[in-house]
Amino acid sequence: xxxxxxxxxxxxxxxxxxxxxxxxxxxxxxxxxxxxxxxxxxxxxxxxxxxxxxxxxxxxxxxxxxxxxxxxxxxxxxxxxxxxxxxxxxxxxxxxxxxxxxxxxxxxxxxxxxxxxxxxxxxxxxxxxxxxxxxxxxxxxxxxxxxxxxxxxxxxxxxxxxxxxxxxxxxxxxxxxxxxxxxxxxxxxxxxxxxxxxxxxxxxxxxxxxxxxxxxxxxxxxxxxxxxxxxxxxxxxxxxxxxxxxxxxxxxxxxxxxxxxxxxxxxxxxxxxxxxxxxxxxxxxxxxxxxxxxxxxxxxxxxxxxxxxxxxxxxxxxxxxxxxxxxxxxxxxxxxxxxxxxxxxxxxxxxx
Numbered sequence: 001x002x003x004x005x006x007x008x009x010x011x012x013x014x015x016x017x018x019x020x021x022x023x024x025x026x027x028x029x030x031x032x033x034x035x036x037x038x039x040x041x042x043x044x045x046x047x048x049x050x051x052x053x054x055x056x057x058x059x060x061x062x063x064x065x066x067x068x069x070x071x072x073x074x075x076x077x078x079x080x081x082x083x084x085x086x087x088x089x090x091x092x093x094x095x096x097x098x099x100x101x102x103x104x105x106x107x108x109x110x111x112x113x114x115x116x117x118x119x120x121x122x123x124x125x126x127x128x129x130x131x132x133x134x135x136x137x138x139x140x141x142x143x144x145x146x147x148x149x150x151x152x153x154x155x156x157x158x159x160x161x162x163x164x165x166x167x168x169x170x171x172x173x174x175x176x177x178x179x180x181x182x183x184x185x186x187x188x189x190x191x192x193x194x195x196x197x198x199x200x201x202x203x204x205x206x207x208x209x210x211x212x213x214x215x216x217x218x219x220x221x222x223x224x225x226x227x228x229x230x231x232x233x234x235x236x237x238x239x240x241x242x243x244x245x246x247x248x249x250x251x252x253x254x255x256x257x258x259x260x261x262x263x264x265x266x267x268x269x270x271x272x273x274x275x276x277x278x279x280x281x282x283x284x285x286x287x288x289x290x291x292x293x294x295x296x297x298x299x300x301x302x303x304x305x306x307x308x309x310x311x312x313x314x315x316x317x318x319x320x321x322x323x324x325x326x327x328x329x330x331x332x333x334x335x336x337x338x339x340x341x342x343x344x345x346x347x348x349x350x351x352x
Contacts, residue, residue, distance in 0.1 A: 002327035005289060007298035008320035009039030009077040011244065014302050015309055016046050025049045026068045033073035036317035040069060041077045041137065041299045044124055045084065045101075052079075052120065055127035062130040076131055077297040078242055081124045081138040082187065087117035088169050089141030089193070114169075121173045129180035135241040135296065136177075137185045137216040140166060140203065142193040159202075166193055167206035170213075177212045185216035185242035196227055197235060204239075214241035217289075218301065219280045220248035224270035226258060230284050237292035244301040245320055247278030265305040274304040274312035275319040282323050290325040298324060 010032050021027030025042075028049065032040055044052040054061045069076055083101040090098050090110060099107040106112040121138070128136050144162035147154050177184050186203075188195050194203045200215065207213050217240045222229035233240070250270045255261065260268035275282070286298075300316040302309050331337075346352075 002329050003293045003295035004327045005243070005286075005294050005296060005298050005324055006039065006077075007324055008037050008245075008317045009041055009297045009299035010035075010037045010313060010316065011041040011043075011080065011299050011301045012049060013043040013046070013080065013082075015313065016043065016049055018048075023048050025065065026072060029069050029072035029074050032313075035314055036321065037074060037300075039075045039077035039297050039299065041080055041297075043080045043082070044120070044127070045081075050079075052123050052127055055130060056123040057126075059130050062127065066131060076133065077299055078133055078185070079124050079128050079131070079136045081121055081136060083139075084117045084120035084124070085138030085184075085186075086141050086192075087113055088121065088173070089143050089166055090114070091143055091146055093146050094142075118169070118173060122176045125173075125176045125180045125182055128177075128182040133182060135183040135185050135214065137187060137242050137244075139189060140170065140186050140192045140194040142191060144193050145191060145195075162193060163202050163206045166203065170203075171207055171210065174207065174210045174212045178210075183212050183214040183241040185214045185240075187216040187218055187221075187244065189218070189221050190225065195221070196225060197232055200236065200239075213239075215239045216242040216244055218244040218246055219285055220244075220246040220272055220278070220303075223248040223250050223279060224258070226250065230281065230288055233285070233288040233292065237289070237294070240289070240292075240294060242296060243289065243294065243298050245275060245282070245298050245316070246301045246303060247273045247275050247280045247282075249273055249278040268305075271305045272303040274302065274307040275300065275316050277304070277307065282319075286323040286325055290327050293327075 012028055016022050016028060021031045029040055042050050044050055066076065087098060087101055095110055102113045102116055106116050124136055143165060144159055147158060174184060186194055188200060194200050204213055215236060219229040222232060248271065252269045256269045260270055265271060298320050300320060302312045304312050
């Protein structure tokens with residue numbers, strides 16, 4: 001049977017806050033449903049909305065969380081562990097910045113911070129199972145990203161060693177997700193060691209082809225890298241487990257290009273935009289995903305440098321809904337067909 005993707009969903013991370021309705025799961029879920037969203041992607045690090053430890057240890061709590069969402073009119077699409085996944089692998093150059101992603105008790109202690117992150121990832125595997133979810137979304141972290149540009153010349157073996165170590169850290173985590181029947185959709189994102197198709201292949205190879213190593217497809221990051229995001233779907237559709245619907249634009253000029261000259265987001269050549277305001281060919285994206293039978297969630301991630309989150313969210317539900325293709329079970333010329341008759345077929349070709 002044809003498979004149609006689910007949606008629209010919305011990632012709650014950029015909308016959660018200390019004021020109602022954004023400070024509780026029931027409040028923000030009701031707000032999302034009121035805008036037309038059918039699903040919410042929950043950031044597991046935000047204690048105002050979700051208790052990850054409790055979700056991993058209590059099926060009753062997970063039933064309660066699902067009930068809160070259902071009462072508001074939405075489902076849970078996935079759990080997000082972007083911040084914790086980032087901390088599974090951190091280059092020392094970023095230690096100070098990434099400490100903010102972890103509890104104060106592990107600040108200044110990279111080993112303890114990594115251990116905390118691994119435990120968080122494993123909790124999310126169990127919590128996802130308890131919630132009946134097929135996938136979660138995350139980041140890989142990075143050990144090699146400061147060496148992205150090959151100047152000064154990289155020592156032979158540096159990249160290979162980085163990916164071997166990245167796989168060594170992630171394999172036990174992915175094994176836990178396998179035990180729980182849950183995929184990890186990694187968002188391929190600059191700043192992570194796994195940021196495009198080539199690096200994803202390297203990661204999968206280092207993991208021995210681990211089947212839970214999947215992709216959270218987000219075309220906006222590929223626009224900023226000038227990567228063919230439609231051809232990417234052709235290549236990796238079997239590994240796409242989640243979909244962030246986010247727009248972007250790339251407008252190079254005589255002053256800056258892909259690297260954007262250290263400028264602020266609003267002044268960069270590559271900028272994230274609200275849905276429909278950028279350059280992503282979403283007709284092509286949704287068509288290509290439908291072609292390959294993607295039937296999981298289409299989830300808005302809002303990161304626009306110009307438009308307010310409230311306006312972006314309000315417009316995003318209808319935008320996604322209008323792009324979801326209800327996949328047909330019929331061919332347009334079925335009306336002209338007839339029943340299969342092997343003898344007639346052979347006669348048509350002059351086969352005696």
